[in-house]
Amino acid sequence: MGGGARVAGVNLTAAVVIVGTGPAGTSAAWPLVRAGLDVLLVDAGGPIDSPPPDRPTLADVRGDRAGWSYLLGSQMEALCASSGSSPKIRTSFPPGALDGYLQANRISAEGFTAVGLMARGGLSNVWGAGASAFDALELSGWPITLDDLMPSYQDVCRRIGISGSQTDDLSATHGRGLDLDPELALGPLMEALMERYGRRRSSLRIRVGRARQAVLTRARGARGACTLDNFCMWRCAKGSIYNSADEVAVLSQAPNVRLLEHTVVEAVEAGASGWRVRAQDRRHGGSVEIAAGRVVLAAGVLPSTRLVLAALDRYDAPVRLHSTPTFTSVFLDPSYLGRALPVRGFGLGQLTVTMPLDPDHSALGTLFLCDSVSAADLAVAMPFSRRGAIRIARDLASGLLVGLFYLPSSYSNNTTTLIRTRDGAGALHVSGGLQPDALAVMRSTMRSLSSDFRKLGFARLPGSFKVHAAGSESHYGGTLPMGVATSTTGEVVGAPGLFVADGSVLPSLPAKHHTFTVMANADRIGRHLVATEPAPPRTAIGRTARDEVD
Amino acid sequence: MAAPLTDRRLLLNEAVVLLRYLGVTRPALVQMRAYARAVGPSATPLRLPAFVHRWPAALRLLDPLQRSSPLAARLDIACLLLDVSLEGRRLAYAYEPRNRIRVWFALAGTVALEGVMLGARWVAGRVWRA
Numbered sequence: 001m002g003g004g005a006r007v008a009g010v011n012l013t014a015a016v017v018i019v020g021t022g023p024a025g026t027s028a029a030w031p032l033v034r035a036g037l038d039v040l041l042v043d044a045g046g047p048i049d050s051p052p053p054d055r056p057t058l059a060d061v062r063g064d065r066a067g068w069s070y071l072l073g074s075q076m077e078a079l080c081a082s083s084g085s086s087p088k089i090r091t092s093f094p095p096g097a098l099d100g101y102l103q104a105n106r107i108s109a110e111g112f113t114a115v116g117l118m119a120r121g122g123l124s125n126v127w128g129a130g131a132s133a134f135d136a137l138e139l140s141g142w143p144i145t146l147d148d149l150m151p152s153y154q155d156v157c158r159r160i161g162i163s164g165s166q167t168d169d170l171s172a173t174h175g176r177g178l179d180l181d182p183e184l185a186l187g188p189l190m191e192a193l194m195e196r197y198g199r200r201r202s203s204l205r206i207r208v209g210r211a212r213q214a215v216l217t218r219a220r221g222a223r224g225a226c227t228l229d230n231f232c233m234w235r236c237a238k239g240s241i242y243n244s245a246d247e248v249a250v251l252s253q254a255p256n257v258r259l260l261e262h263t264v265v266e267a268v269e270a271g272a273s274g275w276r277v278r279a280q281d282r283r284h285g286g287s288v289e290i291a292a293g294r295v296v297l298a299a300g301v302l303p304s305t306r307l308v309l310a311a312l313d314r315y316d317a318p319v320r321l322h323s324t325p326t327f328t329s330v331f332l333d334p335s336y337l338g339r340a341l342p343v344r345g346f347g348l349g350q351l352t353v354t355m356p357l358d359p360d361h362s363a364l365g366t367l368f369l370c371d372s373v374s375a376a377d378l379a380v381a382m383p384f385s386r387r388g389a390i391r392i393a394r395d396l397a398s399g400l401l402v403g404l405f406y407l408p409s410s411y412s413n414n415t416t417t418l419i420r421t422r423d424g425a426g427a428l429h430v431s432g433g434l435q436p437d438a439l440a441v442m443r444s445t446m447r448s449l450s451s452d453f454r455k456l457g458f459a460r461l462p463g464s465f466k467v468h469a470a471g472s473e474s475h476y477g478g479t480l481p482m483g484v485a486t487s488t489t490g491e492v493v494g495a496p497g498l499f500v501a502d503g504s505v506l507p508s509l510p511a512k513h514h515t516f517t518v519m520a521n522a523d524r525i526g527r528h529l530v531a532t533e534p535a536p537p538r539t540a541i542g543r544t545a546r547d548e549v550d
Numbered sequence: 551m552a553a554p555l556t557d558r559r560l561l562l563n564e565a566v567v568l569l570r571y572l573g574v575t576r577p578a579l580v581q582m583r584a585y586a587r588a589v590g591p592s593a594t595p596l597r598l599p600a601f602v603h604r605w606p607a608a609l610r611l612l613d614p615l616q617r618s619s620p621l622a623a624r625l626d627i628a629c630l631l632l633d634v635s636l637e638g639r640r641l642a643y644a645y646e647p648r649n650r651i652r653v654w655f656a657l658a659g660t661v662a663l664e665g666v667m668l669g670a671r672w673v674a675g676r677v678w679r680a
Contacts, residue, residue: 390632
């Protein structure tokens with residue numbers, strides 16, 4: 001880190017510092033900004049270019065030489081990052097946006113894939129947009145209730161825009177009482193599945209419904225409605241898919257908000273009257289120090305955990321890390337072979353499937369079509385030669401459904417440990433794994449899913465069952481659970497004024513996507529900060545921070 | 551820093567072989583350049599056997615079962631480059647409806663051939679390493 005010569009340091013002050021501009025950071029920021037508090041947003045990355053809004057559909061770009069930069073990036077970044085990357089990650093980002101994450105945040109991992117993006121908006125640039133609320137059962141054991149979260153769920157839903165069904169079999173699973181956009185159109189194969197499901201529902205254990213997605217189907221301000229251009233894996237050109245980077249641009253226009261980018265926070269330390277944030281400018285290695293009344297960490301689970309454990313001087317003590325064990329399987333409807341691939345569609349998850357594991361828990365999966373996936377990404381998953389696999393992928397694609405399934409985090413067995421380093425800053429080591437019964441549960445769930453999918457006309461492709469590396473889907477958290485390591489409002493126990501607003505504070509993870517809950521909880525923590533803002537430091541908007549350059 | 555000219559020329563030749571193996575009859579210069587750029591400025595060309603240069607389809611024999619091998623990584627790049635040519639689009643995506651019986655036969659043929667090739671690839675992988 002900071003290999004080059006350091007330039008002069010920068011000292012800043014702020015009432016509240018928020019570290020991270022992903023969905024958690026922006027959600028925590030909104031209540032503070034609306035209340036007129038002096039907020040400094042700090043992010044390790046910077047803005048990245050959005051695709052042009054007039055980008056053609058994916059089908060139009062494929063085969064078009066002029067469309068190279070849309071598919072591969074202007075510097076062909078997608079080619080350079082191809083091997084082993086998930087299709088969502090292997091899209092057009094500036095070189096280094098992915099690479100520097102582990103090093104800059106002092107994270108090492110074994111048996112665990114830690115993914116982060118050094119860019120404004122963090123991983124919301126590439127998320128799958130799944131936006132389900134947790135239900136009362138999933139929140140049992142938490143020190144807060146659904147009633148505590150509901151106002152924030154509603155507020156975040158109104159703010160980011162979520163589409164989905166209010167009436168199908170899974171609308172309660174995804175959360176009721178929310179103001180939703182109309183659901184996205186389904187692809188033909190998904191329509192067929194839903195039609196068959198409607199007829200055979202009573203004989204099935206699975207429940208199927210529309211996916212709940214943070215995707216607009218009605219235009220909202222600068223963000224357009226989804227045009228079904230199938231380009232979702234390459235970032236949305238219309239802004240239909242929620243990306244917190246768009247919100248950062250709006251937030252930073254407020255007079256009481258400052259934005260400090262390309263700055264990696266190295267440590268947070270208790271000071272005489274608040275907190276001191278020590279950071280480094282990644283561009284030139286200059287040091288940055290920020291004095292703040294309160295600090296909200298929303299840097300992502302692993303970076304936030306490292307900062308908190310270091311602030312508490314808690315070295316060499318393993319901390320549990322929850323993740324949702326994930327597996328994939330591919331299903332084929334043979335009657336769809338020979339049909340043309342649709343030229344338009346929504347390129348992320350279209351349907352959700354649940355399969356009960358026991359009376360209280362379910363596995364949850366998202367179903368994708370293959371028309372938005374590169375043939376190369378399908379081919380790499382097959383045991384055939386590339387030449388054969390490309391042809392097989394082409395011939396099967398119109399009838400394929402890819403299912404991405406999750407188990408609750410109780411089946412995971414990961415730990416994180418802050419270890420001492422020579423420079424004294426500490427590094428976080430992650431050790432990933434599964435509970436002894438997890439693999440067996442995944443296999444039996446797969447068999448049950450296959451049996452039900454067969455009744456719906458879909459055969460599971462042999463060899464398509466694959467267990468993902470722990471962490472690879474970025475569904476993890478729980479290192480600093482509320483009620484144990486942090487208070488019910490995310491304040492670190494033993495460190496008053498230091499708050500955590502990302503997935504670290506979720507006590508457990510069900511099989512559902514947890515980003516919407518992280519956002520709602522961050523909003524709730526932001527509201528708490530507003531309600532408990534000490535009276536004297538409150539000053540006029542836009543004149544609260546005193547910047548001094550040494 | 552650019553690779554030495556000879557290495558770069560060899561990388562462009564390698565791109566031609568890999569793209570032709572995948573079914574592209576006439577790889578475009580821009581595809582070849584993209585390939586060379588993607589493998590990186592310090593990449594060394596693979597030492598592919600002479601018969602593969604002559605008959606690129608024979609690369610099927612050497613297509614590695616081990617997905618982490620250097621040749622596998624370069625084949626991944628070549629596969630992605632299919633997306634940016636009309637011929638590649640036709641090879642990789644079926645945006646036009648086709649006769650279902652013909653699709654079934656094509657699939658059966660490809661899968662049968664791949665089954666036969668599996669053993670040969672395993673043997674070839676032990677004999678030849680990129």
